[in-house]
Amino acid sequence: MDSARQRILHLREELNRHNHNYYVLNAPEISDMDFDFMMKELEELEKEHPEFDDPYSPTHRVGSDINKAFTQIAHKRPMLSLGNTYSIEEVNDFVRRAKDGLMGEDFKIVGEMKYDGTSISLTYEHGRLVRAVTRGDGQQGDVVTDNVITIKSIPLQLQGSGWPDEFEIRGEILLPWKEFDRLNAEREFNEEPLFANPRNAASGTLKMQNSAEVAKRGLDAILYFMLGDNLPYDNHYDNMKAAASWGFKVSPEMTLLDDMEAVDRYIEYWDTARKELPVATDGLVFKINSRRQQLNLGFTAKSPRWAIAYKFKAERALTKLRFVSFEVGRTGVVTPVANLEPVLLSGTVVKRASLHNEDIIRTLDIHDHDMLYVEKGGEIIPKITDVDKNSRAPGSEPVEFVKNCPVCGTPLIRIEGEAAWICPNKSGCPPQICGRIEHYVGRRMMNIDGIGEEMVVELYNNGWVRNPADLYTLEVHAEAMKMLPGIGPRTVNRILEGVEASKEVPFERVLYALSIPYVGETGAKKLARAMKSIDRIMEASVDELTAIEDIGPRIAESIISYFSVQENRNIVRRLKDAGVNMSVPENVDADRSDLLAGKTIVISGTFSKHSRDEYKELIENNGGKNSGSISKKTDYVLAGENMGPAKLEKAKSLGIPVIDEDTFLIMIEKQS
Numbered sequence: 001m002d003s004a005r006q007r008i009l010h011l012r013e014e015l016n017r018h019n020h021n022y023y024v025l026n027a028p029e030i031s032d033m034d035f036d037f038m039m040k041e042l043e044e045l046e047k048e049h050p051e052f053d054d055p056y057s058p059t060h061r062v063g064s065d066i067n068k069a070f071t072q073i074a075h076k077r078p079m080l081s082l083g084n085t086y087s088i089e090e091v092n093d094f095v096r097r098a099k100d101g102l103m104g105e106d107f108k109i110v111g112e113m114k115y116d117g118t119s120i121s122l123t124y125e126h127g128r129l130v131r132a133v134t135r136g137d138g139q140q141g142d143v144v145t146d147n148v149i150t151i152k153s154i155p156l157q158l159q160g161s162g163w164p165d166e167f168e169i170r171g172e173i174l175l176p177w178k179e180f181d182r183l184n185a186e187r188e189f190n191e192e193p194l195f196a197n198p199r200n201a202a203s204g205t206l207k208m209q210n211s212a213e214v215a216k217r218g219l220d221a222i223l224y225f226m227l228g229d230n231l232p233y234d235n236h237y238d239n240m241k242a243a244a245s246w247g248f249k250v251s252p253e254m255t256l257l258d259d260m261e262a263v264d265r266y267i268e269y270w271d272t273a274r275k276e277l278p279v280a281t282d283g284l285v286f287k288i289n290s291r292r293q294q295l296n297l298g299f300t301a302k303s304p305r306w307a308i309a310y311k312f313k314a315e316r317a318l319t320k321l322r323f324v325s326f327e328v329g330r331t332g333v334v335t336p337v338a339n340l341e342p343v344l345l346s347g348t349v350v351k352r353a354s355l356h357n358e359d360i361i362r363t364l365d366i367h368d369h370d371m372l373y374v375e376k377g378g379e380i381i382p383k384i385t386d387v388d389k390n391s392r393a394p395g396s397e398p399v400e401f402v403k404n405c406p407v408c409g410t411p412l413i414r415i416e417g418e419a420a421w422i423c424p425n426k427s428g429c430p431p432q433i434c435g436r437i438e439h440y441v442g443r444r445m446m447n448i449d450g451i452g453e454e455m456v457v458e459l460y461n462n463g464w465v466r467n468p469a470d471l472y473t474l475e476v477h478a479e480a481m482k483m484l485p486g487i488g489p490r491t492v493n494r495i496l497e498g499v500e501a502s503k504e505v506p507f508e509r510v511l512y513a514l515s516i517p518y519v520g521e522t523g524a525k526k527l528a529r530a531m532k533s534i535d536r537i538m539e540a541s542v543d544e545l546t547a548i549e550d551i552g553p554r555i556a557e558s559i560i561s562y563f564s565v566q567e568n569r570n571i572v573r574r575l576k577d578a579g580v581n582m583s584v585p586e587n588v589d590a591d592r593s594d595l596l597a598g599k600t601i602v603i604s605g606t607f608s609k610h611s612r613d614e615y616k617e618l619i620e621n622n623g624g625k626n627s628g629s630i631s632k633k634t635d636y637v638l639a640g641e642n643m644g645p646a647k648l649e650k651a652k653s654l655g656i657p658v659i660d661e662d663t664f665l666i667m668i669e670k671q672s
């Protein structure tokens, strides 16, 4: 009994975390199918144990994408999710249930694509777009009108005739494959993290603060549902056709289906045909056509009873394992990677797939040269899911995990309770050293431009940089660096300038940049704010460290063990001598004020004195509120260069003062 409760609590916690990763961070960790199966398990458990039910359970709520940087507005009618299934049999059950629910009345079903983007609600008044709102938590969403206006396929003014004076139309904002590939190629070049799939890219883009940037991304929109009191027709299909005649893009694959057989044929056809579509789809949606019948069937807390999504299973391919390579990361963890005979999967050639750790090799029971199943769901990262044991060569040996570091030869160790094997040679193992330098210079850490993976190896091989502190004496090698093939004086100057500028990076990011095992971005922030300086952290005891929010014994011990190494203490001392921030400025609390209390400020454009994130922090530290879009509630627009003309126009029309960064900085200056 108790274990059921524990399982329920565990599933809720996990599902909430994955919802946040998916909707807010746009960076899912698990496949949609794994997520959906966890959700199903929770639903079943809650059904079996009604005593543990909770209205806040993720089974009763739509995953929320609300972002505090935007203004929220309540939906006139809630925006729900769709019930989903991976089985044709369950789609047939849905048809049967609808028949029962409608007391045997005749009905038609509309089949359409389930586009894999992010949902949007558009409100039109007198033929003009007045508002675009995301699904949010289903009850209220983020107002993203300024960004949506940049999407060319969304009509700002309707054509034709017959539109109601006021109505809402809902649809999916998408990033077509072509634009997605272009965007990711660009991000790869800039060493920015890649988007996992077009859905994450589309929702990330829709939530950007700069509409001019949004305009460049090439978003598209396909509309799939109309709501309002005076719609032209009493059925969904004809309403969508009418919407098309007013200038909306509606699903060209939308089809009226008469019976279960027609539904099955539709599924069978689109299961393969969808791969030719220019946009990502993750399934099909079936809706009861008549609006009156839709009303009769009604809703659950989370989804309509008159519609169902049939989701496609991840694509799978069978290919031969050539060999397993072992790669050493920054923290010394050795990751096995399956090197495969190239195979085509969801439009890309797959040659490698991570096997993550030894346990996975054991569980799947992979032998040398086995035939492996590779899968790609909504993610671009391929995954090995199974072995075809029938085609295994007789006498083939199980894949052996290496015993020694494949690079430096040190015997590997396995930390108790963890799946990973680690090379303990922290200070002498080249990929670990290079990995730490790469991490140190990264965008979210010290943000030193011009040093990518290859440059780090170059600097290491030449003996110029062996740890982060060496970066601050790189100047003496400037002339030699300029002689390196393919590196010009401009790159060298850019690197040196980046190193200099990194001395301004706040302490919490420096702490994260040091690569202390288990100290991530958030941990570093909490540590920095609580302890204020590296000196205090270096001398702190386990008790002092674990007293800090979010710092558990594992992190605390890792910190202590890191600073027990003399070499690490030396690096810290040299960084400090070079002028890198090793403490929080004394006056940090003095930076807080109520000067902007009650004020809502919209930031737009690019700035020269601080980054956008810093301005956001300044606003919050002074008691103000950030918002993403301009409305009557906005008090000021903090405008940098390249502010979008649409925003400027809007601010003017509402009479909201537009201030530049100098004025803003004066506003938050304290009278002494």
Ligand SMILES: NC(=O)c1ccc[n+]([C@@H]2O[C@H](COP(=O)([O-])OP(=O)(O)OC[C@H]3O[C@@H](n4cnc5c(N)ncnc54)[C@H](O)[C@@H]3O)[C@@H](O)[C@H]2O)c1
Binding pocket: 018, 019, 021, 022, 023, 028, 029, 030, 031, 032, 033, 035, 036, 062, 063, 080, 081, 082, 084, 112, 113, 114, 115, 116, 117, 118, 119, 120, 135, 171, 172, 224, 285, 309
């Ligand atoms: N991998 C993860 O970590 C993770 C986390 C959270 C959610 N998810 C995935 O997201 C799903 C839940 O997301 P959801 O609530 O948006 O549900 P959903 O994506 O399964 O279905 C509802 C959505 O489908 C979209 N849609 C596309 N075409 C449509 C059409 N023709 N008609 C109607 N709607 C259409 C709409 O945006 C609607 O909001 C889960 O089932 C899961 O697969 C994954």
Ligand SMILES: [Zn+2]
Binding pocket: 328, 405, 406, 407, 408, 409, 410, 423, 425, 429, 430
């Ligand atoms: Zn090693």
